[in-house]
Amino acid sequence: MAFLARLGSPVRGFLEFLGDQAHLVLRTLRHALLLRMEQLAVVGGQTKLQIRFTALEALGLVSGTALLLGTVTLIQAFSQLSGLGAENYIGALMVLIILRELGPLLTAVLIIGRSSTAIAAELGAMQLNGEVDALAAHGVNPYQYLLLPRWLGVLVSVFALVVCFDAAALAGGFLVAKLKYGVSFGFFMDSVRQALSNRDFAATLLKVLLFSGAITFPACHFGLRIRRSQTEIPQAVTRTVVSALVAVFALDGLIAALFYF
Amino acid sequence: MLELHDLALDAPDGRLRVEGLDLKLPRGGNLLVTGPRGSGKSRLLKVIAGTERPARGRVSLGGRDIWPGEGALALIGHLRVGFAFASGGLVSNLSLRENLALPLRFLGLPSEAVQSRVDAALEALGIQAVAGLRPHAVSPSARKHANFARVLALEPELILLDDPLEGLDAADRTIAQNLIRTWADDGSCTLVIAAEEADSFSFLEAERLQLAHAPMSLEPSP
Numbered sequence: 001m002a003f004l005a006r007l008g009s010p011v012r013g014f015l016e017f018l019g020d021q022a023h024l025v026l027r028t029l030r031h032a033l034l035l036r037m038e039q040l041a042v043v044g045g046q047t048k049l050q051i052r053f054t055a056l057e058a059l060g061l062v063s064g065t066a067l068l069l070g071t072v073t074l075i076q077a078f079s080q081l082s083g084l085g086a087e088n089y090i091g092a093l094m095v096l097i098i099l100r101e102l103g104p105l106l107t108a109v110l111i112i113g114r115s116s117t118a119i120a121a122e123l124g125a126m127q128l129n130g131e132v133d134a135l136a137a138h139g140v141n142p143y144q145y146l147l148l149p150r151w152l153g154v155l156v157s158v159f160a161l162v163v164c165f166d167a168a169a170l171a172g173g174f175l176v177a178k179l180k181y182g183v184s185f186g187f188f189m190d191s192v193r194q195a196l197s198n199r200d201f202a203a204t205l206l207k208v209l210l211f212s213g214a215i216t217f218p219a220c221h222f223g224l225r226i227r228r229s230q231t232e233i234p235q236a237v238t239r240t241v242v243s244a245l246v247a248v249f250a251l252d253g254l255i256a257a258l259f260y261f
Numbered sequence: 262m263l264e265l266h267d268l269a270l271d272a273p274d275g276r277l278r279v280e281g282l283d284l285k286l287p288r289g290g291n292l293l294v295t296g297p298r299g300s301g302k303s304r305l306l307k308v309i310a311g312t313e314r315p316a317r318g319r320v321s322l323g324g325r326d327i328w329p330g331e332g333a334l335a336l337i338g339h340l341r342v343g344f345a346f347a348s349g350g351l352v353s354n355l356s357l358r359e360n361l362a363l364p365l366r367f368l369g370l371p372s373e374a375v376q377s378r379v380d381a382a383l384e385a386l387g388i389q390a391v392a393g394l395r396p397h398a399v400s401p402s403a404r405k406h407a408n409f410a411r412v413l414a415l416e417p418e419l420i421l422l423d424d425p426l427e428g429l430d431a432a433d434r435t436i437a438q439n440l441i442r443t444w445a446d447d448g449s450c451t452l453v454i455a456a457e458e459a460d461s462f463s464f465l466e467a468e469r470l471q472l473a474h475a476p477m478s479l480e481p482s483p
Contacts, residue, residue: 038369126353133312134350136333137342138364138415145367228273 017243021217028151031143043149050153054115055160062110066098066165069106070172073097078180090177091191098169099192100200100260104207105252107161108215111154112244116219119150120240123223124233132224147220155212162208203259207252214247262288262419262451263309268318270301270308277316279305279472286468288418289448293462294455296472302455303347305472306421309453310344311336322419340419341368343412347424350408351396357407358383358392361414368415382414386436402433409440420444422454426461438464 035043077093123146126132135142170192177183222236222243268282278301286292294302307313308320311333320328323340327333336342344350351360361382365375383389386406391399396407405428412420425441426434438461444452445465456462459469 036369039367042363042366129353130346130349131352133307133310134344134346135352135363136312137310137344137421138411139337139341140364140367141334141337145363 017221020221024147024217024221025213028143028147031141032148034141035144035148039144043144043152046145046149047152047156050115050150051156051160053118054111054154055157058110058114058157058161059164061114062107062161062165063168065106065110066103066168067172069102070094070098070169070174071176072172073169074173074176074180078176088191090173090183090188091193091195094170094173094192095195095200098173099166099196100203101252101256103166103169104158104162104204104211105248107158107165108207108211108248109245111158111161111215112241112248115154115157116215116240116244117237119216119219120223120236121233123220124226124236125230127224127226128228128230128233147216150220151212151216154216155209158212158215159208162204199259203255207255210251210255211248214251215244218243218247262286262290262323263292263453264319264321265309266319268308268320269316270304271316272299272301282318284470286451286453288451291445291452291465291467292454292470293459293465293467294453294470294472295457295459298457300472302457302472303423306344306423306453306455309419310342310421341415341417342419342421343415343417344421345405345408345412345423345425347427348401348404351404351411353396356393356395357388357399357403357410360396360407361411364411364415378414378416382410385413385440386410402429405429406433406436409437413440417450419451420453422452424456425454426456434461441465 073093074090077089081089123132126146132142132146135145174183174185174188177188178185219240222240226232226236263284263286265282265284268279268284269277270279270282272278278299284292294305296302304313308315308328309322311320311322311327311331314332315328318328319326322336322342325335325339327335333342351357352363355363358379361379362375365378366372370378380389383392386409388399388403388406388410391403396404399407405425409425412422422441425437429437441452441454441462442464444450445467452467454462454465454467
């Protein structure tokens, strides 16, 4: 019996976590619908701050990573496929490896490392300092002032950074193709365009939407659960990173199965 | 205005601090809650404000049930509450001025009205000089005054003050006492103060509630 209880405990914990996440998302959406016109400026201001931190300040990191990834991907591909007409597979390789999978996935991983952690730590510190209580007591709805702008900010940022990541990775790939085979820009882009389909765009947009939630809500959940001590902040950050990573990889797998299986 | 029925408050370790508390406070009424540290005064204020859940019992404000219920969210748009915390409570990434303005902007007041109310409150508390600074950059007494100023600017119907005079020097204490006297005399706002000692509030005409670790009693008004 004790063995079964030990076995069931993490399952129950996981289901409780999923329930809490669903509750947080639904309440944020419900309170978003209750926003009044005059409150939009305040929420918009907070959203802009989140976009500045998550997207603008991470642009160099994301673009640099993507450029290197695009370069390395084609160097490795050419080293394996040399003599087999590798230049004919450039577009398919870039679309399959980077635009479909690694672009959204690595962007999400970078944002989790940079912004999810910051959101969890910030909300945890606010909770300990009584700021969240003070906001609620003074009529400032925490769902509207804290959660909604962070979600919207991360949503816009994930979209913008995925576009930048893909563009930088393509640039890196083109650089290698040009140096190795003297491929022209027109040929390179035609090759990519032929390999791309509307299904890829739909899958990427769905990933952006779902990843933004998977990045934001675990951070809000673990940050706002902090109650007593500053030592809970690093624990919350660690749990946020693990939960968000698992959620992003699971969603990525589900979407791949849904669109391409 | 404020109704507590069979209220029980628990400590972080799960032990009950207060049990079976029944209380009615009319609009414009004043209540002074006193008791030693750890007796549950601050917790009682947070439960009344709807930011912490009681162990048991019912809390209603202005005819709205907040416990059991959604807590402070149930009051948004229906009742203005001002809460001056014993410490903290100011948003750390906003300046003192922005801290005062935020609840007013969320209420939907036009920017001119927000500006004039914030300026008047900052002047009344004498903290205009540091209004552009963030809470961590000012003295504890300035933070305390910023908490008062936020309440003053909001013009709330229910005011909750947690240890309002603690840590203030003589001059700051006089400013705070004058403000509390104004609120206590205002028939349109209900005032609840939590403090360790009642002596500093001898000027206040209020119901008195003495909390002890246990048991607890409600004394009649003087």
